[in-house]
Amino acid sequence: xxxxxxxxxxTAIKMGRxxxxxxxxxxxxxxxxxxxxxxxxxxxxxxxxxxxxDVLEEAGLGRAIFADVDPNPNEKxxxxxxxxxKDGGHDGVVAFGGGSGLDxxxxxxxxxxxxxxxxxxxxxxDWWTRANVEGIAPIVAVPTTAGTGSEVGRASVITNSETHxxxxxxxxxxxxxxxxxxxxxxxxxxxxxxxxxxxxxxxxCLEAYSSPFYHPMSQGIALEGMRxxxxxxxxxxxxxxxxxxxxxxxxxxxxxxxxxxxxLGAIHSLSHPIGAVYNTHHGMTNAVVMPPVLRFNRAEIxxxxxxxxAYLGISGGFDGFYDYVxxxxxxxxVPDNLTAMGxxxxxxxxxxxxxxxxxxxxxxxxxxxxxxxxxLFLECF
Numbered sequence: 001x002x003x004x005x006x007x008x009x010x011t012a013i014k015m016g017r018x019x020x021x022x023x024x025x026x027x028x029x030x031x032x033x034x035x036x037x038x039x040x041x042x043x044x045x046x047x048x049x050x051x052x053x054d055v056l057e058e059a060g061l062g063r064a065i066f067a068d069v070d071p072n073p074n075e076k077x078x079x080x081x082x083x084x085x086k087d088g089g090h091d092g093v094v095a096f097g098g099g100s101g102l103d104x105x106x107x108x109x110x111x112x113x114x115x116x117x118x119x120x121x122x123x124x125x126d127w128w129t130r131a132n133v134e135g136i137a138p139i140v141a142v143p144t145t146a147g148t149g150s151e152v153g154r155a156s157v158i159t160n161s162e163t164h165x166x167x168x169x170x171x172x173x174x175x176x177x178x179x180x181x182x183x184x185x186x187x188x189x190x191x192x193x194x195x196x197x198x199x200x201x202x203x204x205c206l207e208a209y210s211s212p213f214y215h216p217m218s219q220g221i222a223l224e225g226m227r228x229x230x231x232x233x234x235x236x237x238x239x240x241x242x243x244x245x246x247x248x249x250x251x252x253x254x255x256x257x258x259x260x261x262x263x264l265g266a267i268h269s270l271s272h273p274i275g276a277v278y279n280t281h282h283g284m285t286n287a288v289v290m291p292p293v294l295r296f297n298r299a300e301i302x303x304x305x306x307x308x309x310a311y312l313g314i315s316g317g318f319d320g321f322y323d324y325v326x327x328x329x330x331x332x333x334v335p336d337n338l339t340a341m342g343x344x345x346x347x348x349x350x351x352x353x354x355x356x357x358x359x360x361x362x363x364x365x366x367x368x369x370x371x372x373x374x375x376l377f378l379e380c381f
């Protein structure tokens with residue numbers, strides 16, 4: 001089944017195979033004449049990236065790329081990106097890649113117009129109102145994985161290179177003007193990345209669904225996002241060229257990011273510090289800590305998860321859902337625990353302190369304290 005769709009929620013999304021050919025038109029529709037393509041080092045020389053640059057060049061929009069981006073992008077990458085943007089006289093950004101390329105690309109477009117340091121725009125209260133809106137460059141987002149959903153997000157996660165703390169930088173204008181979701185770009189993803197990014201999308205949906213805040217729209221999106229992952233992630237993992245599965249996983253990833261406006265929780269507040277300190281893959285880390293977090297939250301989410309299980313065609317209520325998560329993890333080759341990821345519990349107090357400072361912990365159904373969070377971390381080893 002060939003899926004092609006144009007959506008205008010939460011922004012303009014061009015979904016379907018081969019639609020990377022519309023990249024130049026998307027740039028022009030936002031007024032760009034000289035875009036800078038921002039991606040990560042790993043993608044820079046790949047055929048999909050060079051193909052995107054070909055499309056821009058053939059349309060007379062130049063062939064500029066910035067790829068000095070770490071797996072967990074930091075303020076030094078950002079500074080270099082903004083310099084490349086200004087030195088090249090660019091007027092827009094094509095944010096291209098997985099979470100790191102998308103997050104840094106969006107932040108380059110934003111910071112190109114600011115004089116304050118990036119940390120002044122952390123997602124705290126109304127700090128975003130400090131921004132100079134005039135200078136924010138337009139953004140086209142092109143995801144090459146199906147996980148973070150950063151292509152439909154209004155924030156970027158930037159790691160402070162000195163403290164190793166991940167900060168969420170927010171502004172409504174971070175939301176790209178056009179998204180091109182071409183599943184053919186995800187076909188070459190290694191199995192481990194398909195699994196990790198897919199589990200990231202699942203974690204976004206699961207945590208948003210479990211969050212106690214009132215947001216029925218996000219609740220509904222989270223539920224259907226989980227169903228798409230259940231149906232299509234094993235297929236995409238088994239056969240990377242299954243375009244129908246790849247398309248539906250791209251949809252699930254975008255849905256997860258829309259849904260988590262309702263909040264995230266302990267899965268993310270644990271995996272953010274682990275990723276910042278040990279440089280682990282974010283989605284894979286989410287998958288590793290997911291079962292202990294489900295047990296931790298059980299008293300508050302049991303009924304809710306039973307309803308989700310029924311919708312997903314899983315029998316046995318909460319326990320059935322929990323067993324399904326364990327089975328899915330083993331099917332996707334997810335490590336059993338943090339020890340199996342090669343992490344030792346020798347920095348547990350530091351990780352715990354970082355976890356309870358993480359903004360995600362505010363959306364967890366059970367209130368997180370130093371004591372219960374440290375105990376939860378120990379359960380993950």
